[in-house]
Structure formats: structure tokens, C-alpha cells
């Protein structure tokens with residue numbers, strides 16, 4: 001690692017001041033993406049602003065028809081939260097599938113969204129559920145947030161404070177993990193709300209995307225069978241040593257069907 | 273550089289090293305607690321797992337500064353006069369060969385049992401996803417964790 005100066009921020013205001021005064025400062029959340037990157041000398045921030053001590057960034061609450069999750073909530077906290085499990089069981093189950101137990105104990109939802117790894121799990125849930133990403137400056141709709149490979153619409157020094165998920169009727173995530181890294185080779189989140197069905201795909205392309213053909217078919221009939229004959233074109237999908245684009249395209253169909261089955265096993269508003 | 277406090281195996285400790293010091297390096301190099309191992313340094317193998325406020329974390333992916341105000345337990349701090357029940361179970365079940373992965377395995381198992389997540393073999397195997405062993409084939413590790421979990425709930 002290159003040298004840097006560490007700062008522990010206790011309030012959002014303090015974090016913002018530190019971000020504004022540093023040379024090339026970076027926010028440190030769980031550190032489970034940033035520190036490995038710095039160890040490989042792929043990042044060289046002048047200052048790390050640790051936001052773990054900021055109380056305003058924690059908490060999981062259900063207000064009206066939306067589940068609100070603080071940016072510093074770890075994957076383990078979301079997975080184990082009775083509030084999250086009741087409100088959006090598919091989302092809690094997704095959090096429980098990220099990495100391994102020790103990664104889940106440190107990695108945070110805010111860090112995962114800000115990083116926007118093309119194989120990360122949370123982006124699929126955000127897009128399918130129509131999440132609203134609250135920051136120190138504004139609210140960003142998920143559809144406007146994930147812009148490209150490791151790119152988001154966050155401005156420099158903008159801090160994600162919490163993520164608001166409208167509660168769906170039913171929803172579920174299915175993921176085919178890369179057996180070594182546990183990241184998604186393909187992950188599909190299916191959500192049925194009062195306004196229709198959304199199907200979001202991660203791992204398969206350079207950035208999370210909506211599979212509109214699948215959504216339309218599922219709107220006609222929310223069943224596995226509705227997806228028969230519906231496919232996603234492999235064009236533009238990722239191809240690497242783990243899987244070809246055609247294989248990924250095929251996996252999207254398989255994962256979508258699995259997610260539909262899991263979603264149907266949930267009783268509306270209560271985990272099965 | 274400001275110094276800071278944390279408790280390691282029940283003892284108050286001051287860290288005032290370079291900000292980029294990883295918790296694992298502080299434990300091993302400064303405190304000579306070499307039971308915590310570094311197997312990969314890329315956050316994958318779990319040989320460096322310690323407990324931070326009772327929760328299993330990879331100490332190669334945490335800065336010493338991030339441990340401020342926290343209680344850290346390493347393998348050295350687990351046993352009293354006698355072996356910890358998990359250590360005894362690992363010994364009885366022959367759950368180690370070279371022993372390199374063992375401290376991380378035992379602390380991961382400690383967290384697993386605390387959360388009630390060592391109910392059966394399938395769950396234990398799933399929960400061990402963050403801990404790699406290159407010798408045993410996991411069979412006896414799973415057996416040992418199961419035995420320790422049953423002992424603790426009885």
C-alpha cells in the first residue's frame with residue numbers, strides 16, 4: 001500500500017469537511033473492496049475518511065411502504081435483520097449470499113453500490129425494486145445511478161447516506177456464483193410490484209441492466225412457464241475465462257426461472 | 273501520529289504505527305501474536321480470521337486504526353488453562369494436518385456457533401466458504417465443529 005493519512009469521522013459534516021480539504025481523499029466504509037485495491041497499488045488516495053463511526057449512516061427501518069437501509073449496514077446485518085426479512089425477504093436473502101461470512105461482517109451496502117462492480121449483487125436488487133439512493137446532496141433513482149463499469153452518477157465527495165427500497169408484492173434473487181470469488185457469474189433479481197414486474201441482471205454485462213423481454217412475459221403471467229421461448233441476446237454480454245457470452249445469456253434464463261419459483265414461495269408481506 | 277486504544281485478548285493495547293498497518297501485521301509483528309496467519313493477503317483464505325467484538329473478520333483486510341475502541345480476540349486469547357472446547361474438538365477429531373488454516377477455522381467456527389449457524393453439516397460447510405484448507409479435505413473440520421456445537425448446546 002502507498003502511504004495515506006487515516007481520519008475517523010464522527011459526523012457527516014466532519015466527513016464532508018475532510019473530503020473537501022484532502023488532496024485526493026477517499027471514503028472508507030467496510031474496506032473490503034478499497035483495501036484489497038490499495039494493497040495491489042491500484043488506488044493511491046492521500047487520505048482515508050472512515051465513515052464507520054457516523055451514527056446517521058446506520059439503521060434498518062420500515063416506514064410506510066419503503067424499507068430504508070443505512071449506507072453503513074453490513075451485508076450480515078441486512079441478512080439477519082428481522083425488519084428486512086419481513087419487508088423484503090428476497091433482499092435479505094441476497095445479502096446473505098454475498099461473499100463469505102467474514103466479508104458479510106465488514107462489507108456495506110453503501111460501499112457496494114458506490115463501487116458498482118459489474119458482478120456485485122446489490123445493484124440487481126436496487127434496479128429491480130426501483131430503489132432510491134439518498135446522498136449528502138440529493139436522491140438518485142437506481143435507474144440513473146449505475147452508469148457504467150465501476151461508474152455511478154455520484155459526484156466526487158458525495159456520500160451515500162441510505163437506500164430506500166419500495167416494498168414489492170413478492171421478489172427474489174437467484175445467483176450462479178463464481179465458485180472461487182463468490183461474485184455473481186450471473187445474478188437475476190425478479191420483483192413484482194403493484195406497477196408491474198421488473199427483472200434486473202448483474203454479472204452478465206458491463207453494468208447491471210433490466211431484461212425487459214422477461215419483465216413483459218412475467219407481467220402477462222408470473223410463472224416459470226411464461227419465460228419459455230423468451231431469451232436474452234448474448235451480444236454485448238461479458239465473456240471471460242469463467243463463461244462465454246452465450247453461456248451467460250443462457251444462465252440468465254435459468255436464474256430468472258429460479259427467482260420466479262422462490263418469489264412465488266413467499267407469502268405477500270411475510271417470509272415463507 | 274495519534275496513538276489509540278484497543279483491547280487485544282483482554283489487554284489494553286496502544287497502536288501508534290503507520291496508518292497503513294494492517295491489523296494482522298500489528299498483531300504478528302508488533303505484538304508477536306503469530307497464531308494469526310497470512311495465507312493469501314487477498315481477502316480469500318480466512319487464515320487471518322480474528323474476532324472483533326465477537327464477530328469473525330479477516331484481519332488482513334482491516335487497518336489497525338479501524339480496530340480503535342474494539343475488542344480483538346486471537347487464537348492465543350481463546351483458551352484459559354484448558355483448551356477451548358473448539359480446540360479440544362479439533363484435536364479429538366484430527367481436524368488439522370499442517371495447522372496453517374486452524375486458527376482461522378477455529379475463530380470462524382466460534383462465530384458460527386455464537387450465531388447458531390452450525391446446526392448441521394450442510395450449514396457448517398456453507399459457513400466455511402471463507403476459510404480454505406489445503407490439507408484435510410474439510411471432512412474432519414466439519415466433524416469437529418459439529419461436535420463442539422453439540423457440546424455447547426447440550
Ligand SMILES: Cc1cc2nc3c(=O)[nH]c(=O)nc-3n(C[C@H](O)[C@H](O)[C@H](O)COP(=O)(O)OP(=O)(O)OC[C@H]3O[C@@H](n4cnc5c(N)ncnc54)[C@H](O)[C@@H]3O)c2cc1C
Pocket residue numbers: 026027028029030031032033034035036071072097098099100103106107108109110111112113114115117119120121122154158159160161181182183184314315316
Ligand atoms: C473475498 C471477497 C468476496 C466478495 N464477494 C462478493 C460477492 O459475492 N458479491 C458482492 O456483491 N460483493 C462481494 N464482495 C465485495 C464486498 O461486498 C465489498 O465489501 C463491497 O463491494 C464494498 O463495500 P465496503 O463497505 O467494503 O466498501 P469499501 O471497500 O470501503 O469502499 C468501496 C468504494 O466505495 C466508496 N464508498 C464506500 N462507502 C461509500 C458511501 N457511503 N458513499 C460514497 N462512496 C462510498 C469508497 O470510497 C470506495 O471507493 C466481495 C469482497 C471480497 C473481499
Ligand code: FES
Pocket residue numbers: 309310311312313314315316317318319320321330331332333
Ligand atoms: S490472509 Fe486474510 S484472507 Fe487470506
Ligand code: FES
Pocket residue numbers: 367368369370371372373374404405406407408
Ligand atoms: S491443515 Fe493445512 S491448511 Fe488446513
